[in-house]
Amino acid sequence: MQTPSVARRNAALASALALTLSAPNAATAAEAVPAQNGAAAPAYANEVPAGLVALGAGHGYYSPYAFVVDKKARTLTVWTQDAGGYAQIAQFPADLGRSDGDKKAQGDHKTPEGAYFLLEKLDGPTLDFSQYGKRAFTTDYPNFFDRRDGKTGNGIWLHAVPDHTPLTRGSRGCVVVRNDVILDLTKYVRLTKTPILIEKEIEFLPAADIKKEAHEITQALEAWRAAWSAKDLDGYISFYDDDFRAMNMNREQWRRYKDGLNGKYQTLDIRLSRPLILRYKDRFVARFLQEYRSDKHADFGEKTVYLRKTSNGVKIVGEEWREDSSQLARDEIQAAATAVSACATEHCPPTAAASSASAN
Secondary structure, eight states: OOOHHHHHHHHHHHHHHHHHHOOOSSOOTTOBOOOSTTOOOOBOOSEEETTEEEOSOSSSSSOSEEEEEETTTTEEEEEEEETTEEEEEEEEEOBOBSBOSOOOSTTSOBOOOEEEEEEEEEEGGGSOHHHHTTEEEEEOOSOHHHHHTTOOOOOOEEEEEOTTSOTTSOBSSOEEEEHHHHHHHGGGOOTTTOEEEEESSOOEEEHHHHHHHHHHHHHHHHHHHHHHHTTOHHHHHTTBOTTOEETTEEHHHHHHHHHHHHHHOSOEEEEEOOOEEEEETTEEEEEEEEEEEESSOEEEEEEEEEEEEETTEEEEEEEEEEEOOOHHHHHHHHHHHHHHHHHHTTOSOHHHHHHHHHHO
16 A cells, blocks of 8 residues: 555656656647757657657657658658657658568568667778668667567668669668768667667557557556555566566566565665657567665666556566666656656646546
8 A cells, every 4th residue: 555655756756757758639730840950840740650659858868769661661761759749850762671571580681570779880991881881770680579589680780872772672681771861860870779660561640649658658667666666566566477588587486586675675766767668569668767776775777678568458578677877877867856856846737637646
């Protein structure tokens, strides 16, 4: 049972996180994203790629940009999100794997489908210009879900080709653009934090539906955090899928592991930053900063949780953590704490407070 003070804090955090995800329910063509580098400001979109649930519109840790590859249309588009909504700010032709379909195995020459991140930038004399043009970005294929599905292969890049090479040649599975395009795209890339969503055909949803889904995922993460902080083991483990695996443990082993930690610590407090959330079909990737404090141990880093949608809501099927105590990471989580403080002292808009009350 939550005490009134804990309940108020949880409601405030839920409201604050929801506020940072909020966009207008009905974006209009008259509304515009601030111009980039002096260019004309694009209009907010009424419909958004379904996979872009929430981008990095926080304090700056995550990129506010995402690349979206539509295999049927053979295009790469650049999307951004701010407090006002989403906008498509660029579109380019793209080449793909010379074989159709979703990548399954090493050497099948297919472009994978899913939500990925750009990891490293390659250019200069180490890059074969005749094959990859002036620049390339590596991706994290095979990602967590690909490995669960038994997919194999590696070396899936976003790269360029020489100007004389047609964008109909077909790659060995990479996404390919022109030299001038890869150079232009570079300004949108924050290594390890800029997503690239690749799908057979991009599904678009109303901006209001995207906002609703972002709110639902964020509310679920907050309820998970609250149960964890309260050492409510039954409540905490209810957020985990029967097929969960992490750190070589299944769900029951994970429960016993957490039960042991609960017995060791007298107090426990967890803070989360605003999440970046991507979706592919019924699967989600959520990344956020996590500050963990107990009376005997403290750490700070980035948590990635992998979820799937079920008839009982979203469930965690896997999670990863890595240490990151950089100032940028601390600023990101402090921004979330400031938003919580503002809500707790009744500086939230009335609609946000009402939303929080009805959600709890």
